[in-house]
Amino acid sequence: LVFAGSKAKYGPSAPQTVQVQARTKEAAINKLKKDFGLSKLDPRSVWEAGLHPDFEGAREPFAGRIAEGDTGKPTAHFVHYQETGIPGKPSVAMYNVVGGLYDGSTMTAKSLTERGIEVPETPAEGEETQTPTPETRLAVRPKESIDEYVARINREAQAQVDLEANTIETVKEVYNSINKGKGIGTWVIKRPDFKILSRIFSTPLHYYQKIPTAWRMFGSANKLTDNRSEMVDRITLNPKTGEHYTKIIHDASKNNPEYETILAPYLVENDVNAIGYRVHLNPETGKYDIFAPKETIIGEFDTNEAAQAAANKMIGTNKVPEFVNDEAVFKYSKNDNGKWNLIIPSGKPVASFNTDALAVEEMLRRELADFNEKYNPSPDTLKALESFRRTAYNVFNVFTQNMRDIITWYESRNLPLPETVVRIDGEEVGVNLKVALATMGDRRGYYFPRIRNSGQYMLIAKKPTGERFTQFYDLAIENPPDAGGNIKRWKAEINWRAPIGREVKRLIGEEGYPSKNIYEGEGENRRLVSGIEIRRSPKTSEDVFEMAGSVIGMQEEINKALNNMKSEKDIGNIDTEIMDLFAQSLAEQVSDIEKGRGHRGHMIRRDIARGKNVWKGYEEDPAKAIASLVASVSGGEAKKIMALEFIRQFTGTDISWQEFKDIKLYEYGYDAYFEENPKSPVTREEFEVGIPRTKGRPPLKLNDPEAFKVNEDKIELLKDEIKTATDAEKDKLKEELKDARNWLYREYRALVNERRIDSSEQKNAFHDLKIFMKDILRNDEAVDRIMNT
Numbered sequence: 001l002v003f004a005g006s007k008a009k010y011g012p013s014a015p016q017t018v019q020v021q022a023r024t025k026e027a028a029i030n031k032l033k034k035d036f037g038l039s040k041l042d043p044r045s046v047w048e049a050g051l052h053p054d055f056e057g058a059r060e061p062f063a064g065r066i067a068e069g070d071t072g073k074p075t076a077h078f079v080h081y082q083e084t085g086i087p088g089k090p091s092v093a094m095y096n097v098v099g100g101l102y103d104g105s106t107m108t109a110k111s112l113t114e115r116g117i118e119v120p121e122t123p124a125e126g127e128e129t130q131t132p133t134p135e136t137r138l139a140v141r142p143k144e145s146i147d148e149y150v151a152r153i154n155r156e157a158q159a160q161v162d163l164e165a166n167t168i169e170t171v172k173e174v175y176n177s178i179n180k181g182k183g184i185g186t187w188v189i190k191r192p193d194f195k196i197l198s199r200i201f202s203t204p205l206h207y208y209q210k211i212p213t214a215w216r217m218f219g220s221a222n223k224l225t226d227n228r229s230e231m232v233d234r235i236t237l238n239p240k241t242g243e244h245y246t247k248i249i250h251d252a253s254k255n256n257p258e259y260e261t262i263l264a265p266y267l268v269e270n271d272v273n274a275i276g277y278r279v280h281l282n283p284e285t286g287k288y289d290i291f292a293p294k295e296t297i298i299g300e301f302d303t304n305e306a307a308q309a310a311a312n313k314m315i316g317t318n319k320v321p322e323f324v325n326d327e328a329v330f331k332y333s334k335n336d337n338g339k340w341n342l343i344i345p346s347g348k349p350v351a352s353f354n355t356d357a358l359a360v361e362e363m364l365r366r367e368l369a370d371f372n373e374k375y376n377p378s379p380d381t382l383k384a385l386e387s388f389r390r391t392a393y394n395v396f397n398v399f400t401q402n403m404r405d406i407i408t409w410y411e412s413r414n415l416p417l418p419e420t421v422v423r424i425d426g427e428e429v430g431v432n433l434k435v436a437l438a439t440m441g442d443r444r445g446y447y448f449p450r451i452r453n454s455g456q457y458m459l460i461a462k463k464p465t466g467e468r469f470t471q472f473y474d475l476a477i478e479n480p481p482d483a484g485g486n487i488k489r490w491k492a493e494i495n496w497r498a499p500i501g502r503e504v505k506r507l508i509g510e511e512g513y514p515s516k517n518i519y520e521g522e523g524e525n526r527r528l529v530s531g532i533e534i535r536r537s538p539k540t541s542e543d544v545f546e547m548a549g550s551v552i553g554m555q556e557e558i559n560k561a562l563n564n565m566k567s568e569k570d571i572g573n574i575d576t577e578i579m580d581l582f583a584q585s586l587a588e589q590v591s592d593i594e595k596g597r598g599h600r601g602h603m604i605r606r607d608i609a610r611g612k613n614v615w616k617g618y619e620e621d622p623a624k625a626i627a628s629l630v631a632s633v634s635g636g637e638a639k640k641i642m643a644l645e646f647i648r649q650f651t652g653t654d655i656s657w658q659e660f661k662d663i664k665l666y667e668y669g670y671d672a673y674f675e676e677n678p679k680s681p682v683t684r685e686e687f688e689v690g691i692p693r694t695k696g697r698p699p700l701k702l703n704d705p706e707a708f709k710v711n712e713d714k715i716e717l718l719k720d721e722i723k724t725a726t727d728a729e730k731d732k733l734k735e736e737l738k739d740a741r742n743w744l745y746r747e748y749r750a751l752v753n754e755r756r757i758d759s760s761e762q763k764n765a766f767h768d769l770k771i772f773m774k775d776i777l778r779n780d781e782a783v784d785r786i787m788n789t
Contacts, residue, residue, distance in 0.1 A: 194764040204772070211765055212692060213649055213757050216681065220645040221776055227641050231634035235394040238387075245387035246627055252384035253623040262375050263384055267448050268620050276446030277363040279356060282349075288359035289349035290366070293445070299342035300335070307340040363445055364389055384622075391626050392447045395633050449629040450618040459500055459617075461513045461532045469507060471617040473500040495534060504532055639777055645681075646773050652756025654681045660702075660748050663687065667705050693754050700750055708744070715740045 194214075198207035208214040236244045252259045270276055278291045301307040335341050350366070353359040364386065371377065371385060455472030462468055495501045507513040517531030619625045648654035655663075663682060666673050670687040674680060682702065690699025701707070718737040725733055759766045 191758055191761040193762045194768055196764070199764065199768065211757075211762070213652070213755055214765060214769060216649045216654065217646055217769060217772065220642050220649065221772075224638050224642050224776070227638035228634045231398070231637045232630060235398065235630050235634060236391055238390075245391045246623075246630060248387040249384050249391075249623045249626060252380055253621065256378065256380050256384070258375075258377055258381040259384065259622075262377055263381055264620065264622050266371070266375075266385075267388065267622050270446040271448030271450075274443075274446055276444075277367055278445050279359045279363055281356070282352070285352070287352040287354060288356050290351045290353075290359055290363050292350050292366075297341045297343055301340045301342065304340050307342045310342060360393060360444065364393075367445065388622055388626055389444075391630065392449075393444055395629060396444050396447070398633060398637060448622070449625045451625050451628040451632075452618045457500065457534055457536055459503060459532070459534055460528060461507050461511075462528055462530045463513055464518075464530045469511070469513070469617045471500075471503060473498070473503075500534065507532060643773075643777055646777075649681075649755070650757055650769060650773070652752040652754070654755065655751060657748055660751060661744070663703050664744065664747070665705050665708055666703055670703075673703075691751060691754055700747070700754060702751075711740055711743050 192211050194207060194210070198210075204214075204218060208218045236246045238245060252263070256263075275293045277293060280289050280291065281287075282289050299307065299310060301310065351359070351362055353362065367389070368382060368386060372382060375381075377385075452470070452472055455474045457473050459469075459471045459473065461470070496504070508515050514531050517533060518529045519526050520529050521527055619628065645654065648656075659677075659680065659682075662677075663673065670684045673682075673687065674684075687703050690701040693700055715737065718733055718740060722730055722733045722737065757766050757769060
């Protein structure tokens with residue numbers, strides 16, 4: 001990069017030129033600032049104004065000075081740059097280093113002078129230029145007229161004088177009164193709230209802008225579709241070829257005869273019988289071992305349920321056999337004696353690798369080789385199988401990565417993983433995320449998504465030989481038999497004409513399910529042994545919003561903790577409380593097998609029955625099943641991202657304590673910061689100007705390394721003074737030292753207080769935003785599915 005400018009003088013002669021090399025423009029600017037003393041070349045106030053046509057003859061005043069250019073209009077110091085090694089005329093960009101977007105056609109030096117803004121005269125050629133004072137800098141905001149600019153800087157100047165006039169104790173008093181919603185004298189500060197008329201006659205697109213937090217939440221909601229699309233690409237896009245795996249599978253379903261005769265049965269049957277390669281982390285060697293599809297029987301039980309309970313208990317209490325690691329997947333099958341075998345993978349590893357990714361690649365290679373040897377399929381069929389597996393692998397990675405990130409977060413802070421208590425086989429067992437991962441197991445070698453329709457009513461069918469079927473519908477009438485086994489005819493007639501009735505006809509006529517029901521047990525213990533019945537499906541909770549709602553309910557506790565914090569450790573506790581909530585929620589989703597909440601149910605809530613004991617009724621077309629899985633997972637993950645953003649925005653913690661500290665001390669400007677932190681919620685205006693505050697107060701400065709340095713110097717000075725002070729002076733100096741050390745914590749507390757929604761002062765906004773979150777995060781309902789909305 002080439003910098004063409006003048007440190008001390010400017011004029012029609014060629015400017016001083018300095019060349020530096022760096023990877024980015026920001027790095028070059030920083031290097032210039034550091035190496036050549038260009039203190040006014042501040043990246044915080046740099047913006048690109050476009051190509052400058054007159055590289056040779058440009059008049060270049062010193063940084064920050066306003067002066068008459070060749071056209072008679074004010075111009076500002078700018079930086080020219082070009083990529084080194086490019087021949088010919090350089091591509092030149094102009095940067096305004098004084099920070100504001102301005103309209104040069106309306107702001108001549110004369111017009112600025114008339115409005116009381118000091119404009120330095122243009123020195124003669126060779127004359128040195130002094131460093132400009134803050135008063136001579138131009139900082140006009142976009143779309144801001146000169147009159148508005150003059151009025152604003154006058155207000156800001158007076159606010160600065162007023163602020164400096166207050167003592168530390170007065171500032172404390174003012175802040176405390178703000179927290180309590182009271183005013184001091186005639187200064188009454190009230191947070192903005194939604195107006196009744198706006199809520200009736202306007203739309204959120206308009207009146208949400210009145211409250212910054214509401215507008216940030218509205219923005220997060222608008223990103224839902226983009227986040228979903230990004231997640232679809234993350235799951236289905238082949239990074240090497242640019243093809244989508246789901247399209248390859250879809251094309252095979254339409255054009256490849258082997259799709260129905262070979263591929264679909266292979267995928268479904270291997271999943272039903274849990275046949276496939278497995279990858280496990282060996283805790284002793286630290287390597288990832290690959291096991292071939294072999295099995296060992298470790299127990300025999302009278303019923304399938306008893307075998308499942310034994311497996312769950314071993315997982316929950318970590319009492320698994322010595323030769324099984326913590327990601328073992330148990331299987332069950334009925335033997336010739338009518339008993340149920342509890343089965344685990346066995347045999348020595350066929351290969352070992354240092355990373356999970358390499359092991360999975362080898363696992364897939366071996367499966368494709370076995371499939372090719374057994375079926376001799378066409379290349380397109382083999383490619384479709386590979387695409388199906390890679391999509392499932394990516395889904396698995398999405399699920400497990402979230403859990404592993406949270407586990408890493410806790411372990412890096414030496415914190416115990418939060419547990420949720422569940423009852424397994426009559427005993428209370430604590431389940432944390434590590435146990436949750438073990439419960440999920442490694443099903444990647446045979447996994448097929450069991451996607452069922454959503455609905456208010458469930459159709460259940462059983463054969464005397466053990467086969468089962470279940471499906472869900474929205475249009476049906478619950479019609480349980482009476483004590484004599486009879487059902488109401490009029491209800492049966494309605495169901496018979498609905499989609500659920502057509503499925504009943506198919507089950508009886510084509511699948512051989514009995515038309516007469518047989519039950520065992522009495523009252524609440526009565527259960528269907530064989531036959532077909534319709535019952536209301538158990539209500540699944542709106543898990544995402546419930547998770548958000550419980551954090552919102554903690555708002556007052558969070559704010560109380562913020563108000564009482566005395567150290568960095570106290571602030572860290574706020575993040576821990578929120579992280580606890582997510583960790584517990586994930587653990588509950590895994591352990592609560594019967595409810596199967598949320599999109600994670602596809603891989604977590606996998607019924608551990610095998611063979612004919614698997615409940616049929618799910619989509620068995622691989623193309624449709626994998627497409628539904630991708631849609632569900634991408635939508636669920638996008639909702640999760642949005643829910644987390646909602647929670648932090650609503651509670652004022654969307655800028656975390658760590659990010660707050662990083663921004664406060666950052667010295668290289670917004671562009672460089674955003675390049676390093678592209679997902680930061682901080683806007684350019686917040687970074688450069690500050691966080692807007694309630695009426696009557698200047699913005700809360702966010703990026704302020706100078707203030708931090710001043711405070712650090714004050715701390716060191718006070719420490720030295722305490723050493724030589726008298727006993728009478730020491731107490732006061734220690735209080736000042738304590739106050740200086742807590743300065744950064746108070747700044748963060750003020751930040752959170754400004755950004756949150758206050759339930760007492762913003763009652764309408766508090767109510768409406770909760771409803772807004774619930775409506776966006778809720779699961780679809782029957783009317784949505786019936787109307788296809």
